[in-house]
Amino acid sequence: MKKLLGLTLGIMTALGGFVDFGQIVFTMQSGALFGNRLLWSVLLGTIAIIIYMEMCGRVAVVAQEPVFSVVRNRLGYRSGLSVLIASQLLTVLTCAAELGGAAIVLHLLTGWSGKLLCVAFTLIVGASIGLLQFKWIERVYGLAGLAMIVFAVSAARLHPDLHDIVSGLAPHLTAARPPGNLHYYFFAVGIFSAMLMEYEVHFYSSGAIEEDWKTSDLTENFAVAAFGCVLGGALTVALVVVGALVFLPRGIYPVLLSTTTLAGAMPLGRAGLLLTLAGTLACLAGAAIETAMAAGYNVCQFYNLPWGKKLRPREAPVFTALWAGTLALGALAVLAGVRPLTLVNLSVVFGMVLMPMTYYPILRTAMDKSVMGRHVNRKIDTVLGGVMLGLIVVAAVAAIPLMIVTRSGTP
Amino acid sequence: MAVCVLPHTQPRMRREISTALTVLLPALVGCSSHTLDSKDLSSSLRATSSLAADADVFIEYLGSGHSTATFARAHAGYLIQELEDERQDLAGARVAPQLGPSLDFCQKQQEELRGELRTLESAIGHPDELPDIRKQIRAIGQAAAQARSGL
Numbered sequence: 001m002k003k004l005l006g007l008t009l010g011i012m013t014a015l016g017g018f019v020d021f022g023q024i025v026f027t028m029q030s031g032a033l034f035g036n037r038l039l040w041s042v043l044l045g046t047i048a049i050i051i052y053m054e055m056c057g058r059v060a061v062v063a064q065e066p067v068f069s070v071v072r073n074r075l076g077y078r079s080g081l082s083v084l085i086a087s088q089l090l091t092v093l094t095c096a097a098e099l100g101g102a103a104i105v106l107h108l109l110t111g112w113s114g115k116l117l118c119v120a121f122t123l124i125v126g127a128s129i130g131l132l133q134f135k136w137i138e139r140v141y142g143l144a145g146l147a148m149i150v151f152a153v154s155a156a157r158l159h160p161d162l163h164d165i166v167s168g169l170a171p172h173l174t175a176a177r178p179p180g181n182l183h184y185y186f187f188a189v190g191i192f193s194a195m196l197m198e199y200e201v202h203f204y205s206s207g208a209i210e211e212d213w214k215t216s217d218l219t220e221n222f223a224v225a226a227f228g229c230v231l232g233g234a235l236t237v238a239l240v241v242v243g244a245l246v247f248l249p250r251g252i253y254p255v256l257l258s259t260t261t262l263a264g265a266m267p268l269g270r271a272g273l274l275l276t277l278a279g280t281l282a283c284l285a286g287a288a289i290e291t292a293m294a295a296g297y298n299v300c301q302f303y304n305l306p307w308g309k310k311l312r313p314r315e316a317p318v319f320t321a322l323w324a325g326t327l328a329l330g331a332l333a334v335l336a337g338v339r340p341l342t343l344v345n346l347s348v349v350f351g352m353v354l355m356p357m358t359y360y361p362i363l364r365t366a367m368d369k370s371v372m373g374r375h376v377n378r379k380i381d382t383v384l385g386g387v388m389l390g391l392i393v394v395a396a397v398a399a400i401p402l403m404i405v406t407r408s409g410t411p
Numbered sequence: 412m413a414v415c416v417l418p419h420t421q422p423r424m425r426r427e428i429s430t431a432l433t434v435l436l437p438a439l440v441g442c443s444s445h446t447l448d449s450k451d452l453s454s455s456l457r458a459t460s461s462l463a464a465d466a467d468v469f470i471e472y473l474g475s476g477h478s479t480a481t482f483a484r485a486h487a488g489y490l491i492q493e494l495e496d497e498r499q500d501l502a503g504a505r506v507a508p509q510l511g512p513s514l515d516f517c518q519k520q521q522e523e524l525r526g527e528l529r530t531l532e533s534a535i536g537h538p539d540e541l542p543d544i545r546k547q548i549r550a551i552g553q554a555a556a557q558a559r560s561g562l
Contacts, residue, residue, distance in 0.1 A: 104489075107485050108481070108482050108485045108486065109481065109482070110481065111481040111484060111485055246468070250464045250467070250468060251460060251461060251464050251552075251556065252461050252464045252465050252468065253457065253458070253461045254465070255458075255461075255493060256465070256486075256489050256490070256493060258482075258485065258486040258489045259465050259486075259489075262468065262469065262472060262486065263468075265472075265477070266468075266472055268477075269477050270477045270478070270479065272477070273477060273478065273479065273482060274479075277482075407450075407454065410454050411454070411457055
């Protein structure tokens, strides 16, 4: 049972990372524009994040080095600091988007003021981080996020063309429909990026240390990473499929979280609507927690300061101040009227630009025998990691030009 | 500065990105412009027809009786808010003279859609009023889509 519950770290990491506000809207938009034709990007992103999540967990356990410790050691202080600052900004942006998204979902459920709900939700998320042990955070929010399976049920109830889905999993180089190839590439890069968001591996590798994983747990590490990511990837596929079946034929380009929720609920009854809202809320909560905690982990690991949920707040004051401050800043951005979807667009694209600087040091460390000993990368790990890193670099170079020429994907 | 980095984004996106950067990157805030080209106008017409289709699906869902009143009112509110944002983008906009009629038409469709969405919002809980509203909304969406294809 304990081993089974250990999977919740992977589930929470992947659901909070894959099925967050950005991914829900972004993937449905891709389905609305290109049908199932971009599913290959989901598949590629899933493979890439499994490879790197496993690597991050292994490095964290064997070298006792979480991601930002690796970044500093491999890139040096100055370059590492640049990555840290950019990562922190992205983390705040993403956290704000999740809080804003959660306020929207709560408004759809209760009808109360969105700003009030944002404050209340931020306090609940803050209380969860402050009061719950790490294992309970991952269990509560990981398992609650499973309600998102309702989107897979919706996709099945809409009777998708399985042949078209399988065909979409194979890479297509062209869009074959309006608004054209540049938009197609923008969404391919965006989906790939959203699945590899840095805060996922920051949270996962820190979680492995929080959970006291030993080298004897490394087999589980792969299982946890793979299970969570495959589940998150499958749900992402379901989101694309629902977008393709509900929005594409009607010419809708969804820009509202309430519209995407409606699409998930349409094939189901009233219970389906409530489950869709609950699942979305759980995933957004998980993502808000991941981003807030990642903000605390990153700085403390970079400067070698005390961090972690096992320490009391006064024993890890910087860690505590950073996760609490990130939540507060995120909530303030929402209260100031910044649209969550705008924050998502920014974080997905700029996140992609930063990715090589996060994943390259991890790959280098995982293949370093002097650090990893007998747990060093196998040849296949290094080759696959290198190929994925190559794709990450290509996507990083293309991300901003594509965002500009496609007007952030607006058709 | 934010707008200078993203010179071709549509006005609303420019404004939003600027707002976000104002909160998080104050040093990067800067210039703004409201001159629209045909691509911007095409995007606005696309957004208008998309919102109309969105409302159409919503009415279909309301007809199924599966929605909660709270969800229905909130979603109608978000649709209106989104349309308001679209309208605001066009409100102070300048276009080349040959695009003037298209801009006027787009604004007219948005105005009509706003009226229908407000009617829809007040008709929640009155299913007998929905078919007429749906018919009007569909007509607006089709007109916007047609105007876009003619640009």
